[in-house]
Amino acid sequence: MINEENKELAHRQHVKYFMRFLNILPSSLSSHDSTRVTIAYFSVAGLDVLGSITSISIELRSRIIDWLYLLQVQPRKSDGDMSTCGFQGSSTINIELDNANSHYRCGHLAMTYTALCTLLALGDDLSRVNRKAIINGVKALQTEEGNFSATLSGCESDMRFVYCAACISYILNDWSGFNVEKATDYIIKCMGYDYGIAQCPELESHGGTTYCALATLSLTNRLDKLSEYQMDSLRRWLVFRQVDGFQGRPNKPVDTCYSFWVGASLKMLDILHLTNYNSNKRYVYETQDYVVGGFSKWPDTCTDPMHTYLGLAGLSLIGESGLLEIVPTLNITRRAYDHLKSLHQKWDSEL
Amino acid sequence: MSDSGDSDITWIFYKDRPEWSDVTPVPENDGSKPVVVIAHSEKFEDVYDYFRAILQTNEKSERALHLTKDAVELNPANYTVWQYRRDLLQALGTDLRSELDYVEAVIKQSPKNYQVWHHRRVLVEWLQDSNLELELTHDALLQDPKNYHAWQHRQWAIKTFGLFEKEMEFVDNLITDDVRNNSAWNQRYFVMNNHLGWSDMNVQKEICYTLEKIKFVKNNESAWNYLRGVLLHDSKGLSGNTEVTSFCEELYSNKCRSPYLMAFLIDICDEAIKKGEINSSYNAEKALDLCQALATKYDKIRCKYWNFIAEKFRKYQSNQD
Structure with a gap:
């Protein structure tokens, strides 16, 4: 890595980096086989924040869109059951199944969320999204506790999927599959004695899960459910995550992705501007591969699409030039968000 | 986990196995123009072609169970394979003890994979036997204490099966190993909150314990946060426990300028002001001095934040005038 040059954005290299991931990946990534949609999301969203969505040819854009729609699980033909509806993360289980085993082919909340964000960034009008079915799929996944499982068949439930469910409901402009009161109670139960927020009640507070919780409260207009004291203490916890870049938990190493998770949390609480932008920026650039593009979590380690996208998104939050604005709650660009708002208007007028 | 298939010379493809000749493999349908294509090894494709085939026919057999093992090895994050494997275990009445051993081995290889831990949890629920869980997690935490x-x-096993008895000893050891291990401090709170309880005596004991640890390493956010957590259970709040306040004063007069100590003192001031303790030495003026010192000297990275906090105390001051 050439450190001298690592003070500025390797814009052109990052565009190439994401374009490579959109095409073909080596067999060493086989363990990502069931979550290919997230790779598409990080790449497309990354190109979007770089202001380079047009680097993707119109032909490739429509290929990505068609491929995503292939992964949408439709209501069961025999009885119209919608509990498995949503997007799958890949076509690994993209096969016809009969009633006895149809539940193995099911949507996954993180894949549905990232598929929708990718479609929005690509300018799709979501007309092929079966909105009603997906909302029913979301509804089937909320637990008694108020959180969500990722899929109908055998999966853990935690704060990550509360966030995904909230984003899906917001994007599709339909909250009938999301019990807001229950989810809010769950989030407040996950606030720890240090006022950070954890994956589940009583677990350790974490920057990533705090982001998921705050974004959910923000998307559901429930930030006021936190008392003033809780809010001030949470702000303190978040501000203390800055070392030079940000860490996810007290006494853990700094990691590029938390410049987004913690940065976006601070942004939602209106105090990101009270952090030290220069130190943050310097750290994130230390993890940039100036030659072939990409960011890693730590300096001189392997880059990956997730850290590359989140590194860029984190830089965008602090106003780095050459990057589009990010909407912190949904984690998409303002450009994609405006497109979504125009779709909402259209849907409203169709009612 | 990378796919080692191509270098595995003893491997026989499913399509070449006579005992599988009755099954027609089902290739992946990735559409006519796929994107984000992973160039899987031939082994990967072979195994998953046969996995799709048995899933489609809903075959519940020993050979299917074996196949899921190969599929999981190639991609331990495939939750559908794990779910099908669980359904097979139930349908075949397989010995779940051997499955516990198996998943333990997978956890050792992929300790940060959500699916394997979920599989483990379901098995423990089925068996209603949590005898091995403390040891299993102990081993994982030896590798990575966080x-x-x-x-x-x-936490799930301890709460579900009431395994609190020796947990404080475990926590003590971890904190002794690394006093900055925030996960261990969190677990300490978990044990207090669910098991030992916050009697006045326990609150006092935990305060003593934490102050000892702070004496040892002063600039340790985890211990300071825990101290705040303990004081949530002290009716006199942050500012009312004289042992805590005199400890802090002593540290400060001995030139300790840890931002966590100073932030704690600021919060004591804030609480005293809100309680209306007019004659307290914990007042807006003191808080302002501390904010100023943090912003300009001891915690410069959060300079703007401390100036922002200082504003609040200036408002208190002007309200008093």
């Missing part, structure tokens, strides 16, 4: 998955599983 592994979130291991802590989550451990």
Whole structure:
């Protein structure tokens, strides 16, 4: 890595980096086989924040869109059951199944969320999204506790999927599959004695899960459910995550992705501007591969699409030039968000 | 986990196995123009072609169970394979003890994989036997004392099966090993909150313990946060425990300028002001001095934040005038 040059954005290299991931990946990534949609999301969203969505040819854009729609699980033909509806993360289980085993082919909340964000960034009008079915799929996944499982068949439930469910409901402009009161109670139960927020009640507070919780409260207009004291203490916890870049938990190493998770949390609480932008920026650039593009979590380690996208998104939050604005709650660009708002208007007028 | 298939010379493809000749493999349908294509090894494709085939026919057999093992090895994050494997275990009445051994081995290879820990949890629920869970998570935490998955599983097992008895000893050891291990401090709170309880005596004991640890390493956010957590259970609040306040004063007069100490003192001031303790030495003026010192000297990275906090105390001052 050439450190001298690592003070500025390797814009052109990052565009190439994401374009490579959109095409073909080596067999060493086989363990990502069931979550290919997230790779598409990080790449497309990354190109979007770089202001380079047009680097993707119109032909490739429509290929990505068609491929995503292939992964949408439709209501069961025999009885119209919608509990498995949503997007799958890949076509690994993209096969016809009969009633006895149809539940193995099911949507996954993180894949549905990232598929929708990718479609929005690509300018799709979501007309092929079966909105009603997906909302029913979301509804089937909320637990008694108020959180969500990722899929109908055998999966853990935690704060990550509360966030995904909230984003899906917001994007599709339909909250009938999301019990807001229950989810809010769950989030407040996950606030720890240090006022950070954890994956589940009583677990350790974490920057990533705090982001998921705050974004959910923000998307559901429930930030006021936190008392003033809780809010001030949470702000303190978040501000203390800055070392030079940000860490996810007290006494853990700094990691590029938390410049987004913690940065976006601070942004939602209106105090990101009270952090030290220069130190943050310097750290994130230390993890940039100036030659072939990409960011890693730590300096001189392997880059990956997730850290590359989140590194860029984190830089965008602090106003780095050459990057589009990010909407912190949904984690998409303002450009994609405006497109979504125009779709909402259209849907409203169709009612 | 990378796919080692191509270098595995003893491997026989499913399509070449006579005992599988009755099954027609089902290739992946990735559409006519796929994107984000992974160039899987031939082994990967072969195994998953046969996995799709048995899934489609819903075959519940020993050979299917074996196949899921190969599929999981190639991609331990495939939750459908794990779910099908669980359904097979139930349908075949397989010995779940051997499955516990198996998943333990997979956890050792992929300790940060959500699916394996979920599989483990379901098995423990089926068996209603949590005898091995403390040891399993102990081993995972030896490798990485902050592994979130291991802590989550451990808390679940302890809460579900009431395994609190020796947990404080375990926590003590971890904190002794690394006083900055925030996960261990969190677990300490978990044990107090669910098991030992916050009697006045326990609150006092925990305060003593924490102050000792702070004396040892002063600039340790984890210990300071825990101290705040303990004081949530002291009716006199942050500012009312004289042992805590005199400890802080002594540290400060001995030139300790840890931002955590100073932030704690600021919060004591804030509480005293809100309680209306007019004659307290914990007042707006003191808080302002501390904010100023943090912003300009001891915690410069948060300079703007401390100036922002200082504003609040200036408002208190002007309200008093």
